[in-house]
Amino acid sequence: MIHQVPMLVIGGGPAGMVAALQALEAGVDVVLIDDGIEIGGQLIKQTHKFFGSEMEYAGTRGFQIGNLLTDKLFSFDNFKYFGRTTATGFYEDGVVTALKDNKEYLKFKPEVILIATGASEKPLAIPNCDLPGVYGAGAVQTLMNLYGVMPGKKALMIGAGNIGLIIAYQLLQAGTEVSAVVEAMPCIGGYLVHASKIRRAGIPIMTSHTITEIEGDACVERAQIVRVDENWQPVPGTEKWIDTDLICVAVGLTPLIDLLWMAGCEMKYVAKLGGEVPVRNKQMQATIPNIFVAGDAAGIEEASSAILEGAIAGLGMANFLGAEIADYDEKHNKYWNELNSFRSGPIGQRISEGLKFVLS
Amino acid sequence: MRIKNHPILKFEFGRKVKFTFEGKEMYGYEGEPIGAALHDNGVMVLRQSIKLKRPRGFFCAIGHCSSCLMEVDGESNVRTCVEPLKEGMVVKLQKGKGTLK
Amino acid sequence: MLKQTGIPTKEDIEKILPSKQRREKGAYVVIECFEEIPCDPCTAACQYGAILQMENVNDLPEADYEKCNGCGICIGLCPGVAIFVVDETYSEEKALIKLPYEFTPLPNKGDVVPGLDRAGEEVCKAEVIRVQKHPSKTNIIWITVQKELAHEVRFIRIPEI
Ligand SMILES: Cc1cc2nc3c(=O)[nH]c(=O)nc-3n(C[C@H](O)[C@H](O)[C@H](O)COP(=O)(O)OP(=O)(O)OC[C@H]3O[C@@H](n4cnc5c(N)ncnc54)[C@H](O)[C@@H]3O)c2cc1C
Ligand code: SF4
Ligand code: SF4
Numbered sequence: 001m002i003h004q005v006p007m008l009v010i011g012g013g014p015a016g017m018v019a020a021l022q023a024l025e026a027g028v029d030v031v032l033i034d035d036g037i038e039i040g041g042q043l044i045k046q047t048h049k050f051f052g053s054e055m056e057y058a059g060t061r062g063f064q065i066g067n068l069l070t071d072k073l074f075s076f077d078n079f080k081y082f083g084r085t086t087a088t089g090f091y092e093d094g095v096v097t098a099l100k101d102n103k104e105y106l107k108f109k110p111e112v113i114l115i116a117t118g119a120s121e122k123p124l125a126i127p128n129c130d131l132p133g134v135y136g137a138g139a140v141q142t143l144m145n146l147y148g149v150m151p152g153k154k155a156l157m158i159g160a161g162n163i164g165l166i167i168a169y170q171l172l173q174a175g176t177e178v179s180a181v182v183e184a185m186p187c188i189g190g191y192l193v194h195a196s197k198i199r200r201a202g203i204p205i206m207t208s209h210t211i212t213e214i215e216g217d218a219c220v221e222r223a224q225i226v227r228v229d230e231n232w233q234p235v236p237g238t239e240k241w242i243d244t245d246l247i248c249v250a251v252g253l254t255p256l257i258d259l260l261w262m263a264g265c266e267m268k269y270v271a272k273l274g275g276e277v278p279v280r281n282k283q284m285q286a287t288i289p290n291i292f293v294a295g296d297a298a299g300i301e302e303a304s305s306a307i308l309e310g311a312i313a314g315l316g317m318a319n320f321l322g323a324e325i326a327d328y329d330e331k332h333n334k335y336w337n338e339l340n341s342f343r344s345g346p347i348g349q350r351i352s353e354g355l356k357f358v359l360s
Numbered sequence: 361m362r363i364k365n366h367p368i369l370k371f372e373f374g375r376k377v378k379f380t381f382e383g384k385e386m387y388g389y390e391g392e393p394i395g396a397a398l399h400d401n402g403v404m405v406l407r408q409s410i411k412l413k414r415p416r417g418f419f420c421a422i423g424h425c426s427s428c429l430m431e432v433d434g435e436s437n438v439r440t441c442v443e444p445l446k447e448g449m450v451v452k453l454q455k456g457k458g459t460l461k
Numbered sequence: 462m463l464k465q466t467g468i469p470t471k472e473d474i475e476k477i478l479p480s481k482q483r484r485e486k487g488a489y490v491v492i493e494c495f496e497e498i499p500c501d502p503c504t505a506a507c508q509y510g511a512i513l514q515m516e517n518v519n520d521l522p523e524a525d526y527e528k529c530n531g532c533g534i535c536i537g538l539c540p541g542v543a544i545f546v547v548d549e550t551y552s553e554e555k556a557l558i559k560l561p562y563e564f565t566p567l568p569n570k571g572d573v574v575p576g577l578d579r580a581g582e583e584v585c586k587a588e589v590i591r592v593q594k595h596p597s598k599t600n601i602i603w604i605t606v607q608k609e610l611a612h613e614v615r616f617i618r619i620p621e622i
Contacts, residue, residue, distance in 0.1 A: 051498060051500035052500060054502075058540065059502035059506075059538055059597075173563060188465070188467060191541065192463055192496045193493075195466075196463075196467050196469065197541070198467065199466065199579065199580060199581060200577060200578070200579045200580070201577075201581055202581030202582075202618070203581065204581075205465075205466055208465075304499065341499075343499075344518075345497045345518075345519025346519070347498060347499065
């Protein structure tokens with residue numbers, strides 16, 4: 001059976017959920033599929049309060065934003081959700097295939113599709129980086145924040161971007177000791193308030209340092225770190241072994257864009273947005289007219305901007321389907337103004353520069 | 361090991377269920393990923409890499425990396441980081457690429 | 462320095478402190494947020510208008526110390542856990558510090574605990590004089606320290622029992 005649906009959203013993170021809400025409010029029937037056990041994407045693993053402004057739920061903890069959006073979605077009768085469902089293919093006749101519960105294949109034929117699949121983590125390539133005890137940042141969060149399992153006793157964090165800093169704090173909250181946050185760049189990449197809050201709790205942040213080797217029999221037992229010079233070269237004599245049973249890798253994200261490739265959307269490599277990203281217009285429409293994009297899949301940024309991009313895309317998709325939206329322009333402009341103001345600081349500048357290559 | 365006291369989160373665990381890993385009896389909570397339950401029981405090595413036979417553990421936790429493929433109730437290549445735990449499951453280390461039923 | 466280590470320098474702190482006269486008058490807010498990030502809940506948190514509205518959400522927060530009474534409501538509402546309150550008039554020798562705390566276990570009133578500086582180093586013993594539980598779980602701990610440490614101590618460690 002092929003499910004004929006007006007609008008299909010792939011990915012139930014903040015971008016997908018908010019897009020669905022916008023369209024539902026305009027009276028469109030929406031089907032959302034997500035491959036996680038729970039809906040919410042990255043949000044449900046975040047125990048800290050989010051930044052941003054009121055419209056993006058600033059000051060509310062990530063998992064609570066997820067709950068708020070989930071409750072709103074399920075209050076609509078014309079909303080249908082498929083959990084543990086992975087979109088696997090995109091065919092020329094416009095059919096999307098998805099695997100549910102690892103068993104059953106579903107087929108959808110949507111009139112318009114949102115790809116809001118988020119991001120995947122970049123790996124770390126050093127000797128023994130495949131030993132058990134080396135985790136991606138997301139896995140550490142999943143274990144400790146969703147399932148209440150201590151991921152380890154003594155952790156070493158690789159990467160001082162926001163994700164590394166925040167998870168170091170979350171590890172402390174879960175009762176795991178954190179030996180250090182190691183960062184190869186000469187400066188901290190994440191927000192300084194996050195850096196300061198772990199620093200005063202006693203976690204050293206070692207900028208201009210990198211991890212060179214991991215040792216252990218069946219699992220991680222220790223790691224070697226070393227200082228690097230301006231040319232990223234290890235400084236001899238600065239090697240140090242640290243005992244640890246948990247190495248958390250938080251060295252960056254890259255947009256998850258397989259489906260966009262499969263569909264044949266035009267893509268460009270933009271380092272400032274995290275990798276290959278789709279070319280899109282101001283409605284967040286990709287170069288194939290019935291495909292829209294939003295969130296980290298369109299460029300690595302933040303939940304606040306994923307929410308706004310989701311709102312813009314959802315509105316655009318409802319409009320594409322011919323829904324009556326009296327205040328379309330007003331809303332569209334309002335979301336863009338918020339987004340532009342969000343991106344107008346020194347941190348958002350990188351994003352704005354990156355967008356010049358893909359936003360028409 | 362489980363987190364005893366969390367300053368922010370309140371964990372809602374499912375029903376406590378029994379399962380086996382390599383014949384050994386273990387407990388976990390119904391509905392949580394098998395891999396999380398194994399981790400709680402101190403099982404870190406979930407498989408061996410196919411060619412070099414290197415130990416592999418929980419890595420991405422979202423079903424993308426293949427580091428946690430195991431044999432569950434006779435079925436090979438189950439992604440234990442996203443497969444919910446059920447009462448009585450028989451979990452085993454998988455030999456090589458596993459077999460298709 | 463801050464960008465390399467996460468530790469604000471003395472100069473960073475001096476820049477944001479109120480005048481000497483204001484410091485002698487009573488409790489005031491100390492907002493240790495030194496980077497333009499897209500964030501503004503603090504501006505709405507203060508009911509007395511002591512944290513100025515921002516023109517752009519990326520602006521640095523700025524306090525109007527004449528309006529601030531040191532109540533500490535803003536502490537629990539800053540997602541950066543970057544706001545403190547200091548009262549240098551607490552007693553002859555001691556200053557009062559109100560700080561955000563998101564860990565378990567919570568200390569008890571009367572406990573004497575290690576007071577840590579911004580680098581996480583123990584610099585004194587601090588006395589806990591009040592534990593304010595906040596619904597958002599960013600609890601607020603009131604401690605007293607020697608006056609000269611009023612702008613050194615920013616965290617406490619609860620020794621393992
Ligand atoms: C530790 C950490 C801290 C953060 N802190 C903040 C913060 O303080 N403030 C802030 O604004 N942002 C923060 N972020 C960033 C924020 O979480 C992300 O930018 C945001 O979640 C992106 O939203 P999204 O909807 O694009 O993607 P995601 O939230 O990643 O959601 C994508 C969803 O798509 C699903 N999916 C992927 N592929 C498929 C497929 N083929 N089929 C079906 N489903 C699929 C995924 O399972 C996932 O549920 C943080 C991120 C991390 C990791
Ligand atoms: S301490 Fe009270 S009065 Fe002062 S800025 Fe904070 S909320 Fe306002
Ligand atoms: S709420 Fe906190 S982190 Fe955000 S701008 Fe204000 S002081 Fe800085």
